[in-house]
Amino acid sequence: MQRIIFATGNQGKMREIRRILENLTIKGELTQILSMKDAGIDIDIEENGTTFEENAVIKAKAVGAEAKDAIVLADDSGLVIDHLNGEPGIYSARYMGEDTSYRIKNASLIERLSGVEDEKRTARFVCAIAAAMPDGTVFTETGTIEGRIGYEEKGENGFGYDPIFYVPEYGKTTAELTEDEKNEVSHRGKALRAVRKRLEENV
Numbered sequence: 438m439q440r441i442i443f444a445t446g447n448q449g450k451m452r453e454i455r456r457i458l459e460n461l462t463i464k465g466e467l468t469q470i471l472s473m474k475d476a477g478i479d480i481d482i483e484e485n486g487t488t489f490e491e492n493a494v495i496k497a498k499a500v501g502a503e504a505k506d507a508i509v510l511a512d513d514s515g516l517v518i519d520h521l522n523g524e525p526g527i528y529s530a531r532y533m534g535e536d537t538s539y540r541i542k543n544a545s546l547i548e549r550l551s552g553v554e555d556e557k558r559t560a561r562f563v564c565a566i567a568a569a570m571p572d573g574t575v576f577t578e579t580g581t582i583e584g585r586i587g588y589e590e591k592g593e594n595g596f597g598y599d600p601i602f603y604v605p606e607y608g609k610t611t612a613e614l615t616e617d618e619k620n621e622v623s624h625r626g627k628a629l630r631a632v633r634k635r636l637e638e639n640v
């Protein structure tokens with residue numbers, strides 16, 4: 438069985454990943470999806486890249502070095518707000534400090550956009566996923582979802598910046614979408630499905 442290790446400690450992400458990569462077969466071999474913990478890998482990785490793609494590659498390679506014969510996937514994601522020159526971007530998790538609550542981070546972003554009209558509140562979630570193959574080659578796929586920053590937090594689902602990320606097509610924030618609805622349109626869902634396709638077709 439071909440092992441695929443996803444380099445994350447986030448249980449929510451693992452659930453989403455398991456769902457999208459379900460029954461993935463590579464060269465006629467069914468795959469087994471493992472978290473780093475499942476694979477017994479425990480390393481700290483410094484994300485010192487300058488793009489989502491670079492950070493995803495750094496993580497995938499670092500875990501790949503510990504995992505013989507496995508395919509290692511790693512993601513890096515964040516919120517890019519046009520009016521703030523792309524902030525918080527690759528620093529989304531670290532914005533205002535890793536331990537600061539998202540209630541405070543979200544309030545800060547809304548405050549920084551006060552007085553900014555609808556058309557200029559454009560933003561996107563971006564997710565880059567890197568795949569480090571057992572032969573040492575690496576490829577990346579990136580997914581995005583376009584939206585606008587709202588005027589207040591709305592919705593209880595999701596995590597992070599979801600309550601302020603308004604998707605015009607749905608008339609809702611991503612925190613008001615169900616998990617399935619979000620997976621269908623989300624940056625991470627899109628990137629993961631592209632990775633799945635590459636693995637099925639090209640390996």
Ligand code: IMP
Nearest residue numbers: 512513514515516529530596597598599
């Ligand atoms: P990562 O886990 O290093 O990729 O950090 C991504 C950060 O970007 C998270 O901590 C969130 O702040 C933000 N983020 C990424 N994807 C989402 C999403 O789907 N909803 C809300 N926030 C997100």
